[in-house]
Amino acid sequence: MTYLADVGTLARKDLLLELRARDTLPAMLLFVLSTLVVFHFVLPGDSSKLAATGLLWVALLFTALLGLSRSFAAEREQGVIDGLVLAPSDRSAIWLGKALSILVFLGLAELLALPAFALFFADVDGSLVAGVALADLGIAAVGTLLAAVAAAGRARELLLPLLFLPLAIPIVIGGVGASVSAHSARFLGFLAVYDAIFALVCWASFEYVVTE
Amino acid sequence: MIHAHGLEKRYGGKRVLRGVSFDLGPAGFLLVTGPNGSGKTTLLRLCAGLAAPTAGQLDVEVPRGRIGFLGHEPLVYRELTALENLELYGRLYRVPERRERIGMLLERFGLWDARHDRAGSYSRGMMQRLALCRALLHEPDLLVLDEPYSGLDGQGAALLDRELDERRAQAAFVVATHEPEQIERLASLRLALG
Numbered sequence: 001m002t003y004l005a006d007v008g009t010l011a012r013k014d015l016l017l018e019l020r021a022r023d024t025l026p027a028m029l030l031f032v033l034s035t036l037v038v039f040h041f042v043l044p045g046d047s048s049k050l051a052a053t054g055l056l057w058v059a060l061l062f063t064a065l066l067g068l069s070r071s072f073a074a075e076r077e078q079g080v081i082d083g084l085v086l087a088p089s090d091r092s093a094i095w096l097g098k099a100l101s102i103l104v105f106l107g108l109a110e111l112l113a114l115p116a117f118a119l120f121f122a123d124v125d126g127s128l129v130a131g132v133a134l135a136d137l138g139i140a141a142v143g144t145l146l147a148a149v150a151a152a153g154r155a156r157e158l159l160l161p162l163l164f165l166p167l168a169i170p171i172v173i174g175g176v177g178a179s180v181s182a183h184s185a186r187f188l189g190f191l192a193v194y195d196a197i198f199a200l201v202c203w204a205s206f207e208y209v210v211t212e
Numbered sequence: 213m214i215h216a217h218g219l220e221k222r223y224g225g226k227r228v229l230r231g232v233s234f235d236l237g238p239a240g241f242l243l244v245t246g247p248n249g250s251g252k253t254t255l256l257r258l259c260a261g262l263a264a265p266t267a268g269q270l271d272v273e274v275p276r277g278r279i280g281f282l283g284h285e286p287l288v289y290r291e292l293t294a295l296e297n298l299e300l301y302g303r304l305y306r307v308p309e310r311r312e313r314i315g316m317l318l319e320r321f322g323l324w325d326a327r328h329d330r331a332g333s334y335s336r337g338m339m340q341r342l343a344l345c346r347a348l349l350h351e352p353d354l355l356v357l358d359e360p361y362s363g364l365d366g367q368g369a370a371l372l373d374r375e376l377d378e379r380r381a382q383a384a385f386v387v388a389t390h391e392p393e394q395i396e397r398l399a400s401l402r403l404a405l406g
């Protein structure tokens with residue numbers, strides 16, 4: 001229970017920080033919306049749903065990357081990560097709290113992106129929503145760990161995409177497959193397995209990322 | 213409480229600490245002095261468990277949650293108020309009677325009236341006072357303080373003196389400073405680096 005209380009405290013803190021600073025979520029919302037508008041004009045009128053769905057996933061992935069690149073900004077710029085690392089709570093609580101706040105930001109960005117997708121391109125069905133939800137879990141789990149790795153390095157703006165995008169390829173495969181395939185359940189299962197494995201790996205390895 | 217033998221720390225090819233040894237008892241007070249770049253901050257980070265030595269032995273017999281650390285950065289969120297920052301740390305450090313303890317520290321360090329102000333709006337001296345409140349919040353058994361007088365005016369320095377005097381018998385201290393004369397009287401052990 002103490003562990004969950006720590007996670008709740010840390011996630012609440014991140015949401016409060018965003019409410020005050022407003023330097024991540026508005027950028028994510030604007031980015032995802034403007035990307036879909038650009039794609040709307042780029043894609044020929046008679047394009048298939050397949051192509052449009054592919055572009056939706058590109059927009060979602062880069063929106064997530066934008067959010068992740070800011071996720072440890074306060075801890076990095078103000079050195080607060082040392083204070084969190086020294087606390088007696090399990091260090092993985094820092095990862096889980098941060099991942100939860102990322103998940104909220106992604107969810108809010110998609111609340112805007114999916115209706116925009118329906119407006120500009122094609123209908124949004126249940127398998128697409130389920131695919132996005134499962135992809136969010138994987139993005140938040142892996143992305144939070146890699147954002148912490150990148151935050152500790154010097155070329156962090158370069159490092160995060162270089163680390164994150166290769167590991168996000170299975171998420172894109174699963175997400176696109178779940179959205180357009182006739183066998184969407186198979187792809188949703190694949191995403192769930194990816195989420196479970198990577199969440200476990202990230203949870204267990206976060207301690208080594210934040211200590212020298 | 214802390215046993216260090218032949219401590220060495222390298223960052224890449226650069227050696228920042230070499231052959232440091234000392235033993236600090238439960239109520240000991242280690243005063244670390246030395247010029248810029250002599251490894252004072254590195255030694256303090258090792259003692260706090262924020263870094264691991266490259267070579268040598270370091271045994272800190274204090275659990276992580278019983279260490280109070282004051283570094284160059286105040287380790288507080290600038291977008292949160294003083295009260296919110298201390299609430300956050302109070303929860304994470306499981307401070308009993310958290311609200312009373314936070315109120316007492318804010319009062320003592322002269323920040324009570326500014327408790328609802330964002331930390332980012334604080335002056336350098338107020339920020340250092342807030343950082344001290346954070347480091348002392350959980351009544352640690354080991355206090356690791358890097359330049360604790362930095363940014364404090366006369367009144368702030370006097371407040372810190374009083375706090376150190378009061379806690380001297382209850383905790384061990386590792387303090388790095390450029391102005392050793394201010395706390396020389398408290399030291400039981402001295403270490404000159406560089």
